[in-house]
Amino acid sequence: MSGTAALIALRKRQDRWFAILGLACTLVGVVTLAVLLSGLISDGYQRLFDPAFYNSFPSRHAAKAGILSPLVGSLLLALITIVLAVPLGVAAGVYLEEYAARNWLTTIIEINIANLAGVPSIIFGLLALGLLIYGLGMPRSTLVGGIALGLLVLPIVIVTTREALRAIPQGIREAAYALGATKWQVVQHHLLPYSMGGIATGTIIAMSRALGESAPLMTIGAVTFITFLPPAPVQSNPPFVNFEWLNSEFTAMPIQMFNWISRPQAEFNSLAASAGIVLIALTLSLNAAAIVLRYRLRQRIKW
Amino acid sequence: MNFFYGTKHALKNINLSIPVNAVTALIGPSGCGKTTLLRCLNRMHDLYQGNRYEGRILLLPENLNIIGSDVDPMEMRLRVGMVFQKPNPFPKSIFDNVAFGLRLKGITSRSEIAGRVEESLKAAALWEEVKDRLKEGAYALSGGQQQRLCIARALAPEPELLLFDEPTSALDPASTSRIEDLVYQLKDRLTILIVTHNMQQAARVSDQTVFFFHGEIIEANKTSTIFEHPREELTAKYLTGQFG
Numbered sequence: 001m002s003g004t005a006a007l008i009a010l011r012k013r014q015d016r017w018f019a020i021l022g023l024a025c026t027l028v029g030v031v032t033l034a035v036l037l038s039g040l041i042s043d044g045y046q047r048l049f050d051p052a053f054y055n056s057f058p059s060r061h062a063a064k065a066g067i068l069s070p071l072v073g074s075l076l077l078a079l080i081t082i083v084l085a086v087p088l089g090v091a092a093g094v095y096l097e098e099y100a101a102r103n104w105l106t107t108i109i110e111i112n113i114a115n116l117a118g119v120p121s122i123i124f125g126l127l128a129l130g131l132l133i134y135g136l137g138m139p140r141s142t143l144v145g146g147i148a149l150g151l152l153v154l155p156i157v158i159v160t161t162r163e164a165l166r167a168i169p170q171g172i173r174e175a176a177y178a179l180g181a182t183k184w185q186v187v188q189h190h191l192l193p194y195s196m197g198g199i200a201t202g203t204i205i206a207m208s209r210a211l212g213e214s215a216p217l218m219t220i221g222a223v224t225f226i227t228f229l230p231p232a233p234v235q236s237n238p239p240f241v242n243f244e245w246l247n248s249e250f251t252a253m254p255i256q257m258f259n260w261i262s263r264p265q266a267e268f269n270s271l272a273a274s275a276g277i278v279l280i281a282l283t284l285s286l287n288a289a290a291i292v293l294r295y296r297l298r299q300r301i302k303w
Numbered sequence: 304m305n306f307f308y309g310t311k312h313a314l315k316n317i318n319l320s321i322p323v324n325a326v327t328a329l330i331g332p333s334g335c336g337k338t339t340l341l342r343c344l345n346r347m348h349d350l351y352q353g354n355r356y357e358g359r360i361l362l363l364p365e366n367l368n369i370i371g372s373d374v375d376p377m378e379m380r381l382r383v384g385m386v387f388q389k390p391n392p393f394p395k396s397i398f399d400n401v402a403f404g405l406r407l408k409g410i411t412s413r414s415e416i417a418g419r420v421e422e423s424l425k426a427a428a429l430w431e432e433v434k435d436r437l438k439e440g441a442y443a444l445s446g447g448q449q450q451r452l453c454i455a456r457a458l459a460p461e462p463e464l465l466l467f468d469e470p471t472s473a474l475d476p477a478s479t480s481r482i483e484d485l486v487y488q489l490k491d492r493l494t495i496l497i498v499t500h501n502m503q504q505a506a507r508v509s510d511q512t513v514f515f516f517h518g519e520i521i522e523a524n525k526t527s528t529i530f531e532h533p534r535e536e537l538t539a540k541y542l543t544g545q546f547g
Contacts, residue, residue: 004520177350
């Protein structure tokens with residue numbers, strides 16, 4: 001009897017030890033993040049509450065410098081990224097999941113997409129530089145940056161689309177087919193509407209990834225000192241839309257931060273910290289939106 | 304006819320006639336091929352790779368070979384309805400669930416759709432329970448109501464043949480008996496095939512019963528004859544619960 005009791009006590013002790021160890025391991029990540037964030041905030045909080053920080057261009061004088069052009073640049077890049085990656089990624093995901101026959105060609109495509117997700121982001125920059133700028137003679141523009149980022153996040157959109165489709169029970173597909181629907185009708189009336197939440201979640205995550213990327217943009221040649229805004233996409237005279245902004249030179253938040261950090265003056269370093277807080281706030285709020293969306297959709301559709 | 308899942312010979316030399324405006328029950332132990340046969344009739348097997356039909360299933364009076372390679376599966380599915388084992392309504396409104404098949408048939412008139420949705424829900428004995436909440440989601444219904452909604456959905460496009468694949472195996476006894484009543488009433492309008500594991504159910508609802516074993520038809524006859532005087536020993540053993 002006492003042997004059993006001792007054994008149980010020993011095992012319970014092991015259990016406790018692991019619980020403590022696991023907690024310590026978990027804290028490493030959380031504490032590091034907290035230290036980083038608090039460092040950023042203490043360095044950069046002063047400028048955060050200054051409206052001039054948001055509507056001034058970068059400047060040689062730290063006190064006058066702001067993030068207007070990089071912020072607008074990042075948002076425009078994110079817009080192009082999404083406009084490119086979502087239709088391509090969703091169509092590819094639907095094709096692979098619903099249309100493609102299971103054969104060697106499909107397998108090769110799938111392996112390639114999985115590998116694409118693991119390709120270092122700078123390679124996408126090299127691709128855009130070699131193909132679009134040197135090959136096709138495009139300018140070092142917002143459009144090229146957006147294309148590079150769009151290709152970079154394309155695998156994320158494809159994979160989340162496929163996962164969202166896979167979550168739909170086969171019985172739903174069979175019910176629709178049994179009524180005489182074609183594949184496209186099943187996709188259009190059922191699969192896409194039911195997987196919209198998952199796809200939107202993937203899109204938001206892709207966007208927050210794109211916002212933080214700097215390597216591909218630097219490869220293409222984002223400019224670090226831009227004191228103008230690209231031409232507005234809407235105008236008051238016909239045809240009311242203007243695509244000149246696509247060809248404009250650009251900068252982005254991470255690029256601007258990099259520039260400020262590499263300067264010797266401490267004032268610029270704290271500017272970089274302020275810009276970092278804005279960037280983190282942007283990506284965190286996007287991720288939070290994704291979580292909320294996923295949660296609400298799970299509540300709405302239960303299979 | 305014969306049917307293969309890849310190299311697996313799932314239905315062997317099936318030869319069967321199915322009477323019009325009657326209920327035919329397919330019984331037999333799990334994996335014997337009864338559901339496989341059911342899914343041949345609306346070409347569901349075409350959805351998956353590697354399946355192969357051989358032979359003919361003739362739809363009278365026009366002698367259309369349902370499993371012919373020249374016959375479009377889509378056409379068969381517009382003419383043959385199916386109710387599945389697990390209720391599988393679409394996560395849409397009650398109305399849209401029933402209307403989907405009508406829209407697939409190219410019916411665009413709102414009043415015609417509304418009329419036929421009502422008619423189908425009445426035929427599925429669900430109208431009284433849902434007439435005031437047609438816009439609500441189908442998932443708010445109970446399991447038995449969902450299954451009757453699936454029946455209404457299958458009835459709406461006015462199929463000639465209706466397939467039931469163990470329609471009550473996921474339902475409680477009260478819902479089961481409502482579905483059985485429905486099956487019994489519906490045979491005036493169309494021809495019905497029902498796969499069931501429940502022998503009492505086969506006895507209650509069907510006119511003809513077919514006993515399957517290992518992909519072959521062991522015996523097919525009038526339900527009363529099969530249950531009272533089975534010709535084959537195997538059938539008698541299955542019916543008395545000695546195996547399966």
